[in-house]
Amino acid sequence: MDELKKINLTEQVSLDNDNNPMEDRVMEPVKKSKLIPILAIVGILLGLGTGFYVAQKKLLLADGSDPKVAGTQALTSSTTVKVGDVFGSADEKTFRDQTEGVLMAGGIDGEGSHHIERGANASQWVYVTSSIVDLDLLVGDRVIIWGETNQGKKAGWLMDVGKLKVLELSVAPAETDATSQEQ
Numbered sequence: 001m002d003e004l005k006k007i008n009l010t011e012q013v014s015l016d017n018d019n020n021p022m023e024d025r026v027m028e029p030v031k032k033s034k035l036i037p038i039l040a041i042v043g044i045l046l047g048l049g050t051g052f053y054v055a056q057k058k059l060l061l062a063d064g065s066d067p068k069v070a071g072t073q074a075l076t077s078s079t080t081v082k083v084g085d086v087f088g089s090a091d092e093k094t095f096r097d098q099t100e101g102v103l104m105a106g107g108i109d110g111e112g113s114h115h116i117e118r119g120a121n122a123s124q125w126v127y128v129t130s131s132i133v134d135l136d137l138l139v140g141d142r143v144i145i146w147g148e149t150n151q152g153k154k155a156g157w158l159m160d161v162g163k164l165k166v167l168e169l170s171v172a173p174a175e176t177d178a179t180s181q182e183q
Contacts, residue, residue, distance in 0.1 A: 081138065081166055088133045088146075088163035095146040095162030099126050102171050105139050109154040116145065123156060130161035142168035 089095060101116035108115070112127030114135045128135065128145065144165045152158030 081141070081169065083166055083169060086163065086165045087138075088130075088161070091162060092146070095148055095160075097149045097159060098144060098146045099157075099159070100144045100167070101126070101142065103128075103135060103138050103141055103143050103145075105136070107155070111152050111155045111158055114139070116143070126157045126159055127152065127155035128159045128161050130164075132162050133164050135161065135164075138164065138166065140170050141166055142171045 099116055099118065101118040104115055104117055105113075106115060107113055107127050107129070113129045114127075116126040116128060118124045118126065126145075128147065130147070144167060145159070145161045146163040147159040147161040150158045150160055
């Protein structure tokens with residue numbers, strides 16, 4: 001075995017940098033990229049801005065009326081209804097189906113909250129519901145409705161009403177088949 005040699009720690013050893021693999025190196029901290037947090041903040045701000053823009057351009061007011069469309073108005077219990085008044089949404093892409101008749105309360109076997117009487121025969125009636133227009137305030141009036149047709153199990157025609165125009169106030173309902181048979 002080789003003999004152990006004492007090392008003098010105070011003595012400076014001068015070696016070439018190429019030959020000394022244990023060269024004193026200053027360790028610099030790793031710099032983290034600031035790009036990722038900046039991009040995240042910019043993305044969030046762009047998302048908020050886009051959402052605000054779409055909300056201003058596309059959404060309707062909570063009562064279903066569109067403030068930018070003339071002729072439509074909100075229908076409340078304090079509204080004075082006149083012939084020619086239009087209530088609801090102006091979204092003609094969603095509410096493209098239309099029919100006319102006397103609006104009456106009552107659906108059929110749980111489908112629709114109201115119905116449109118389009119004659120004496122109940123098979124011609126349109127059963128309707130609406131989350132935009134309060135149909136209870138127009139019961140007994142002749143109206144044109146625009147809506148979206150839905151699949152009904154009992155109703156021949158089931159529609160979600162989006163827009164409504166008053167044609168006549170307080171119209172007497174047509175006699176149904178059952179009423180005319182009793183006489």
